[in-house]
Amino acid sequence: MAARKTAGLTQADLAAKLKCHQSFIARVEGGERRIDVIEMIVLARAIGTDATTLFNVAERKTDLDHRI
Numbered sequence: 001m002a003a004r005k006t007a008g009l010t011q012a013d014l015a016a017k018l019k020c021h022q023s024f025i026a027r028v029e030g031g032e033r034r035i036d037v038i039e040m041i042v043l044a045r046a047i048g049t050d051a052t053t054l055f056n057v058a059e060r061k062t063d064l065d066h067r068i
Contacts, residue, residue, distance in 0.1 A: 001029045003054065007047040017046045 004014055004025075011025040018025075027033035028043075035043065037051075044051040 003047050003049055003057070004029075007049070009047060014043075014046060018042065 004011070009017075011022045011029070015022040015025050024033065028035055040054055041051045044054050
């Protein structure tokens with residue numbers, strides 16, 4: 001995740017801030033794990049940005065015909 005790297009955090013650093021496993025961060029960044037709105041807000045705060053910024057990134061990277 002570019003935002004995490006911009007914040008100067010490794011996956012392990014971010015996991016420690018969120019009190020979760022590094023593998024959780026890896027799965028989220030790799031697209032293997034989706035997060036809900038509350039998780040996005042907490043994640044945004046942990047990397048020093050706002051959820052709107054992360055939402056806009058997710059929106060740009062999601063295909064128009066993405067299946068649910």
